Amino acid sequence: MLHTIKSEIDLDAPGKHVGYLRLPHSVHRSAYGWLPIPIASIKRGEGPVFIVSAGSHGDEYEGQIIASSLMRDISPDMVNGQIIILPMLNFPAADAGTRTSPLDDGNLNRLFPGVQSGTPTQVIAHFVEHILLAKADYIVDLHSGGSSLLYDGANMMALEPRDAEEEARVIGLLKAFGLPRAFLYQPNSVNITAAARRQNALCFLTELGGAGNVDKAILQQGRQGLLHLMGFTGVLSGSLVPESAPAEPQLMSIDRLTHYAYANHRGIWEPLAQLGDEVQAGQPAALIHFPDEPLREPQVVTFDGSGQVICKRATARVKRGDCLFQLAAKRLGLLDI
Numbered sequence: 320m321l322h323t324i325k326s327e328i329d330l331d332a333p334g335k336h337v338g339y340l341r342l343p344h345s346v347h348r349s350a351y352g353w354l355p356i357p358i359a360s361i362k363r364g365e366g367p368v369f370i371v372s373a374g375s376h377g378d379e380y381e382g383q384i385i386a387s388s389l390m391r392d393i394s395p396d397m398v399n400g401q402i403i404i405l406p407m408l409n410f411p412a413a414d415a416g417t418r419t420s421p422l423d424d425g426n427l428n429r430l431f432p433g434v435q436s437g438t439p440t441q442v443i444a445h446f447v448e449h450i451l452l453a454k455a456d457y458i459v460d461l462h463s464g465g466s467s468l469l470y471d472g473a474n475m476m477a478l479e480p481r482d483a484e485e486e487a488r489v490i491g492l493l494k495a496f497g498l499p500r501a502f503l504y505q506p507n508s509v510n511i512t513a514a515a516r517r518q519n520a521l522c523f524l525t526e527l528g529g530a531g532n533v534d535k536a537i538l539q540q541g542r543q544g545l546l547h548l549m550g551f552t553g554v555l556s557g558s559l560v561p562e563s564a565p566a567e568p569q570l571m572s573i574d575r576l577t578h579y580a581y582a583n584h585r586g587i588w589e590p591l592a593q594l595g596d597e598v599q600a601g602q603p604a605a606l607i608h609f610p611d612e613p614l615r616e617p618q619v620v621t622f623d624g625s626g627q628v629i630c631k632r633a634t635a636r637v638k639r640g641d642c643l644f645q646l647a648a649k650r651l652g653l654l655d656i
């Protein structure tokens with residue numbers, strides 16, 4: 320398929336190739352210019368096609384470091400099939416260190432299936448779904464809390480399986496990935512997980528810390544988990560695949576309606592719960608303070624659902640509608656199958 324984006328490297332060629340996807344960008348200072356989206360393809364023999372992407376949200380840095388390190392460390396003799404690595408998938412956002420693209424305000428993980436001749440972020444989404452995911456068996460899209468949120472440690476995310484056979488396969492892969500928690504959630508057609516499902520590829524996301532920062536232990540856990548998973552699928556072999564067994568993950572689910580707590584006023588928020596706490600519906604979650612009206616009592620925010628606090632807002636100033644906490648509830652029994 321001819322596409323608006325042109326790849327400098329041949330994605331069907333054996334061996335290790337590193338270059339850029341050229342995203343056309345005609346502006347005042349560069350009339351016939353393009354923006355460089357880094358990409359590597361490492362291909363040898365028969366086996367699955369496994370994509371690792373990061374920088375879908377440009378202020379999530381852990382994945383960008385992990386993906387870049389894999390790009391340097393993986394050589395063709397370790398590969399059975401193909402590994403494609405993109406450390407700055409929404410390059411304009413990652414280059415600016417912002418969640419969305421400064422060019423079009425595009426949030427890449429809300430724009431699938433994309434538009435072939437649309438705005439820069441729409442064009443990237445279209446290329447990912449119709450060129451990359453169309454040839455993939457697996458994709459791991461590395462996310463974290465970004466500038467505004469902080470996740471508790473290293474976590475995995477996947478779509479709720481559609482049947483028992485898919486459930487057994489997905490849970491086997493999550494166990495191989497082996498990060499401490501796995502969140503299962505309902506599909507949203509504009510996300511990369513749904514795009515992968517449309518193209519018959521299996522997509523896992525991570526949520527690795529965040530707060531606009533990088534944590535050494537979380538980074539190490541994320542990289543080791545990914546290498547475990549690649550070894551399990553057969554696409555990677557050799558010294559990079561960890562010998563130690565992956566940890567047993569806790570399987571959890573996130574309820575779209577009750578597992579989020581939001582600021583109900585503009586002000587400064589005081590958390591009344593911490594990451595990892597078990598909380599109940601109706602329990603106070605936060606106080607919103609109004610230091611410009613010092614005699615005014617703070618406003619109370621309560622939890623709408625019960626579960627474990629897995630994510631919290633990373634900064635103190637809030638407006639109505641800002642997410643303060645995200646919860647997840649244990650999804651019992653399934654890991655016994």
Ligand SMILES: [Zn+2]
Nearest residue numbers: 376379462463
């Ligand atoms: Zn993200």
